[in-house]
Amino acid sequence: MIAIPHPIYDAIIAHAQKDAPIEACGYLGGVNGEVKLHYPMTNVDASAEHFSFDPQEQFAAFKEASAQKMRLIACYHSHPATPARPSQEDIRLAYDPNISYLIVSLKDGEISLKSFKIKGGEATPEEVQIV
């Protein structure tokens, strides 16, 4: 389960909408499945079909969260035109079985956010609470 405060949920959706048709991406920091920090990041691929983080931004987010005694507990990206399901590539590139992988779909103008744990090539949905 991952709990996302309303203002951060709104900011994630706004980021996805602003960057569309390019995929938006970012990290969420927090503790024990509770999101407290939002780090919108640059999709250095600038692609509508995949994303890559900027390693410097990634490191800055990691450092900033650590300074607040928190961890990066989730990463998110958007699917501007496809459903909120991890692609084969998303599953292949998921490097950390402990964090949550959030996907925001804007397909057909409908907003949908889903979260997954990805381990051993398998994506398992988890509950998202907007709090």
Ligand SMILES: [Zn+2]
């Ligand atoms: Zn994806």
